[in-house]
Every structure is written in structure tokens, then in C-alpha cells.
Amino acid sequence: MSIRFDRVSKSFGTKRVLDEVSFDVKTGEILFILGRSGMGKSVTLKQMIGLLKADSGNIFVDDQEVTRLNENQLAGVRQKCGMVFQHPALLDSLTVFENIAFGLKTPQFIKRQGGPLPSEEIQRRVQQKLSLVHLSTDVLERFPSELSYGMQKRVSLARTLAPSPSYLLFDEPTTGLDPITTNAINDLIHDLSKKLQVTSIVVSHDMACALKIADRVLVLDQGKILAHTTRAQLKLSKEPLIRDFLSETLALLPPEERAEARAEVTAT
Numbered sequence: 001m002s003i004r005f006d007r008v009s010k011s012f013g014t015k016r017v018l019d020e021v022s023f024d025v026k027t028g029e030i031l032f033i034l035g036r037s038g039m040g041k042s043v044t045l046k047q048m049i050g051l052l053k054a055d056s057g058n059i060f061v062d063d064q065e066v067t068r069l070n071e072n073q074l075a076g077v078r079q080k081c082g083m084v085f086q087h088p089a090l091l092d093s094l095t096v097f098e099n100i101a102f103g104l105k106t107p108q109f110i111k112r113q114g115g116p117l118p119s120e121e122i123q124r125r126v127q128q129k130l131s132l133v134h135l136s137t138d139v140l141e142r143f144p145s146e147l148s149y150g151m152q153k154r155v156s157l158a159r160t161l162a163p164s165p166s167y168l169l170f171d172e173p174t175t176g177l178d179p180i181t182t183n184a185i186n187d188l189i190h191d192l193s194k195k196l197q198v199t200s201i202v203v204s205h206d207m208a209c210a211l212k213i214a215d216r217v218l219v220l221d222q223g224k225i226l227a228h229t230t231r232a233q234l235k236l237s238k239e240p241l242i243r244d245f246l247s248e249t250l251a252l253l254p255p256e257e258r259a260e261a262r263a264e265v266t267a268t
């Protein structure tokens, strides 16, 4: 069971964003999709859950071929694939509790469950997800506007986790966050993936984070896959774009980490 792209192409007007792209995501791994702005990273994620339709090729989520599904069937795929958007996108008029519980009350979830969950079970699940993202129950009755941006991101993650998806899709989870919150969110993605044994796909610009927590890294450029490899192999890549990415990443590291990382990256 996993996600697989088989010769997927997508154009907008005359611009070919993905050109016969094929890759697979192994069960339980953290796959980072890296690439410059506009190279089709978000388009790739959106196609996985049918928010955008591929022009040609096949996309498999487990045994389902996503490009052939109708909206009703896609709702089932979206139950399995929890998407965490770049901005928290919480419902401002609902409390944190209600936001996290939201996905446990949708018709699709109730259908999958075979009936509505008792309110004590909803309560239990909300608290469990809240603790997974390291927030205390004090925030449950607060509204999103009363929380910091980093806390809102955690709530948004808890909300995505509530219906227990098999896959977590993150689109730029740390863009716009300060370095400390960025580290905390990255650690959280790593710990959640390993603890809950979900398969995670993380779209990012953040090579430093990919080098820290990714099992494999996919680099998209000009419609093609430039690299699809383990993070250890990525450090040895000879592709000029990847070398550029790596040296930029090194320059941003604190001095005490830089020397060691540079030694690894240039050990080819």
C-alpha cells in the first residue's frame, strides 16, 4: 500500500509543469519534495487527492487510481490523506476543540466509521491529538485568534490528525515561521510519522530540514525529477542545482554545525 505516480503530466496553458513524472512513496517513510518556486510541488500534492486533475498518466493511492475517481470516491481518498496547508486555515468562529473535532463529524468520516462517534470518544480523540502536537488542554476553549501563529499551526496539524489518516501531506509546513518554531514543527513531523507510522510527504524549500528528517528526497525541476534518493545520497549529488541548494543550506547553518555538514557534503 502506497502512493505511486506513473508518467504523470500536467500543463497550464502552454506551460508544462510536470512532464511524465514517475515516483513512488514507500509506506512509513518521510518523503520530501524539494524544488524552486513554481516547479510543480503543490500541483503534485493537489493531484494526489484529486484537487487538480492530471492531463495524462496514473496516480495510485493504495489500490485506487485517483485520476478516474468521481468526487464522492475522492472524498474517501481525502479521508486517508490528511493535507496540512501552508496557512493554518482554522475556522475562526469555532473553538480549538471544535476545530479539531470538525473532521470527526463530517458525513465522509461517519460513513467510514459506520456511524457517529459518541461524544466521549470525540473528546478523547481531540485530547489525544492535542497532546501529540504538544499543546495543553488549556487551549481547547480558546479561539484561533487568541493563539500565536505557531500554536495555530499545531492546532491545524491536530485537526488533520483527528480522523487518523494513513498519509500526511504537508505543503510548506514551516514557511514564514521563526527558526525555533520551524525546528519544533520539523521535529513534530518526524516524531508523528514514526510514532503513528503514517507515511508523510512534505513539500518544502527547506533543504536543511530535508537533510535532517527525510528518508528520501525528490527534487523537481523544469517538469522533471532531478533526483529521487536518500538524504545521504543527496549530499553526494553532482547536479549543479542540488549543489547550489546544498551550499545555500550550509551557509544558513550555525557555525558550529557548518564545518561538520560541509565535510559530509563535500566528501565525494
Ligand SMILES: Nc1ncnc2c1ncn2[C@@H]1O[C@H](COP(=O)(O)OP(=O)(O)OP(=O)(O)O)[C@@H](O)[C@H]1O
Pocket: 012, 015, 017, 035, 036, 037, 038, 039, 040, 041, 042, 043, 044
Ligand atoms: N490552478 C492553476 N491554474 C493555472 N496555473 C497554475 C495553477 N496551479 C498552479 N499553476 C502553475 O503551475 C506552476 C507550478 O505551480 P506550483 O504551485 O505547483 O509551484 P510550487 O512548486 O508549489 O511553487 P512554490 O514553491 O512557489 O509554492 C506555476 O507556474 C503555477 O503558476
Ligand SMILES: [Mg+2]
Pocket: 041, 042, 043, 171
Ligand atoms: Mg507551492
